[in-house]
Amino acid sequence: MPKNSNFFLDVYDVVRCIPYGRVSSYGAIGAYLGTVKSARMVGWAMNQAHNLSPPVPAHRVVNRNGLLTGKNHFSTPTRMHELLTNEGVQVINDQIINLEEYFWDPQDHLQC
DNA sequence: TTCCTGACTCCAG
DNA sequence: CCTGGAGCCAGGA
Numbered sequence: 001m002p003k004n005s006n007f008f009l010d011v012y013d014v015v016r017c018i019p020y021g022r023v024s025s026y027g028a029i030g031a032y033l034g035t036v037k038s039a040r041m042v043g044w045a046m047n048q049a050h051n052l053s054p055p056v057p058a059h060r061v062v063n064r065n066g067l068l069t070g071k072n073h074f075s076t077p078t079r080m081h082e083l084l085t086n087e088g089v090q091v092i093n094d095q096i097i098n099l100e101e102y103f104w105d106p107q108d109h110l111q112c
Numbered sequence: 113t114t115c116c117t118g119a120c121t122c123c124a125g
Numbered sequence: 126c127c128t129g130g131a132g133c134c135a136g137g138a
Contacts, residue, residue: 005135007134008135021137025120025121026119026121027120027121027122028122030133031119031123035133036121036122036127036133037120037121037122037133038120038123038130038132038133038134039119039120039133040118040119040120040132040134040135041120041122041133041134041135042119042120043118043119043120044118044119044120044124044135044136045119045135046119047119058119061119062119063119063120063121064120064121068119069119069120070132071119072119073119074119114138115132115135115138116136116137116138117135117137117138118134118135118136119135120132120133121131121132122130122131122132123129123130124128124129124130124131124132125127125128125129125130
């Protein structure tokens with residue numbers, strides 16, 4: 001059923017490259033792939049990422065404000081928050097604290 | 113087939 | 126400072 005289009009695979013690849021305890025944004029991933037204005041597609045890709053293997057750490061992907069906009073799409077609304085907190089990321093009221101400290105831009109690393 | 117929605121972001125008013 | 130519209134494109138009804 002998944003089309004596995006190149007774009008989606010690239011998204012998954014980038015997300016899987018996000019280090020432990022770090023987070024990234026849809027826009028940053030889109031920018032890395034050259035489709036800045038397609039941030040929605042990144043989110044859409046995450047929607048399919050649930051059944052993929054190896055699993056994609058979708059909880060490390062948030063919007064540009066560090067807000068856990070996708071928490072509702074996890075098994076439980078608190079799952080995303082719990083996972084991030086478990087990795088040492090401070091999250092309060094569904095928002096990441098000190099986002100700049102945890103933010104990971106794929107363009108910064110250029111590779112895993 | 114068309115129409116609508118959405119885990120986003122930017123820009124104008 | 127806050128609000129709304131546009132761009133993006135894949136799927137479901």
